[in-house]
Amino acid sequence: MMQLIPILAIVLLASGMAIAYVIGGAAVLGFVATDRTRHLAVLPQQIFSRIDVFALMAMPLFILAGEIMNRGGVTRVLINLAMAIVGRIRGGLGHVNIMTSVFFAGISGSAVADSAALSNTLVPAMRERGYSLAYAGAITAASSIIGPIVPPSIIMIFYGAIMGTSVTALFIAGIVPGLLLAGALFAANAWFAWRDDHPRLTRAELPQFLPTLGRALPALSIPAIILGGIVFGLMTPTEAAGVAVIAAVGAGVFYEGIRMTDLAEALKRTAVLSGAIFMLIASVAALGHLAALERVPEGIAAWVREMGLGPAQYMLLMMAILIIAGMILDTAVALFLLVPLLAPVALAHGADPVHLGIVICFNICIGLISPPLGGCLLMVTAVTGLNYWTLARAVMPFFILQIGVLAVLVMVPEITLWLPRQLGYVGGG
Numbered sequence: 001m002m003q004l005i006p007i008l009a010i011v012l013l014a015s016g017m018a019i020a021y022v023i024g025g026a027a028v029l030g031f032v033a034t035d036r037t038r039h040l041a042v043l044p045q046q047i048f049s050r051i052d053v054f055a056l057m058a059m060p061l062f063i064l065a066g067e068i069m070n071r072g073g074v075t076r077v078l079i080n081l082a083m084a085i086v087g088r089i090r091g092g093l094g095h096v097n098i099m100t101s102v103f104f105a106g107i108s109g110s111a112v113a114d115s116a117a118l119s120n121t122l123v124p125a126m127r128e129r130g131y132s133l134a135y136a137g138a139i140t141a142a143s144s145i146i147g148p149i150v151p152p153s154i155i156m157i158f159y160g161a162i163m164g165t166s167v168t169a170l171f172i173a174g175i176v177p178g179l180l181l182a183g184a185l186f187a188a189n190a191w192f193a194w195r196d197d198h199p200r201l202t203r204a205e206l207p208q209f210l211p212t213l214g215r216a217l218p219a220l221s222i223p224a225i226i227l228g229g230i231v232f233g234l235m236t237p238t239e240a241a242g243v244a245v246i247a248a249v250g251a252g253v254f255y256e257g258i259r260m261t262d263l264a265e266a267l268k269r270t271a272v273l274s275g276a277i278f279m280l281i282a283s284v285a286a287l288g289h290l291a292a293l294e295r296v297p298e299g300i301a302a303w304v305r306e307m308g309l310g311p312a313q314y315m316l317l318m319m320a321i322l323i324i325a326g327m328i329l330d331t332a333v334a335l336f337l338l339v340p341l342l343a344p345v346a347l348a349h350g351a352d353p354v355h356l357g358i359v360i361c362f363n364i365c366i367g368l369i370s371p372p373l374g375g376c377l378l379m380v381t382a383v384t385g386l387n388y389w390t391l392a393r394a395v396m397p398f399f400i401l402q403i404g405v406l407a408v409l410v411m412v413p414e415i416t417l418w419l420p421r422q423l424g425y426v427g428g429g
Helices: 004-014 019-033 037-051 054-071 074-086 092-105 111-128 133-146 154-163 167-173 175-196 209-231 237-256 260-293 296-307 311-328 331-348 353-369 375-384 388-411 413-422
Strands: none
Touching: 019 037, 019 260, 019 331, 037 260, 054 074, 054 111, 054 154, 054 209, 054 237, 054 260, 074 092, 074 111, 074 209, 074 237, 092 111, 092 133, 092 175, 092 209, 111 133, 111 353, 111 375, 133 175, 133 353, 133 375, 133 388, 154 167, 154 331, 154 353, 167 175, 167 209, 167 237, 167 353, 167 413, 175 353, 175 388, 175 413, 209 237, 260 331, 296 331, 311 331, 311 353, 311 388, 331 353, 353 375, 353 388, 353 413, 375 388, 388 413
């Protein structure tokens, strides 16, 4: 009878219902279809147990810090710093785009927010200097994926809450993969710059390095506070998120004198996003409870044993499933729906929980630049007016590149685990 759930979900989704209601409604109808309505009595307890997780407290605070920073004039300052560092290289504005995404990654933890900010600023600047609109949009969307990989990362907070994995260890483990992704994008942009003769910024267009660095220090202090506090054990991720909000307000006052109306809008936006996420968690908890009653995880494990899949084969199969899911589902939906079903089998095969968390989060985030429902593609299209499918074609080389980086991370766990192991957050090799 569990086969009815996808059919019910498709029918509800076609009606225009919000995704949280679709999942929750399909789950409740699934209880009826499987004659398990008596188990609905414990559903509130299941929902609250999913929400009452300390790690989730960091999520709205990081969202709020990112919202304040986006309204506080930080974007222009970070772009100027990136221009001063890499602008003189051929294809300089493409490199600036990537480096700015690295800076943003240490602040917001949201790929969609990063793509929106850079689409408003860097895409027009690239267009003015001779880049095609499609390439400017593609590099913006592709580089925004760095945001959820380099800490702080909202999706890693979700994974830690779902799987009971240390968010601190996940944050530290995400640093090297995030920088590896940035390096791969720098290399790809350099190749395109050579092939298409992209321009470099002239000396007159480049801001002076030392004054620009001095002005950027308040903005750069936020990721330093977050990473330093977490890495050296001075703060938990939740405490770091609270400090980041205070630092974001201070940076906003320093740069543009952030107004009370801006803070009110940031709080309103944070409340809306957090409420939507918690509704999604509640609906997925209902579906997860039904899946547990129907012994779906055990069924998946038995199927894996029957197929004779080893740890590596199952990991590759899981990555393929998550890539496909990322193409049609929101990142949070894919994470909450599939990870509780697929990840325990990988852990039973001996996968390290921190390494598994990083590759799963990386995998799902790639869906943000893959059609038909890539969130970053939709954001760049909405801001720039670029045709969606034109952008989707232009981003394909970067999509394939990111799949390659994912394959390297899957096959070489030490890339992910080296830094947290050195700092004592995962066991020895």
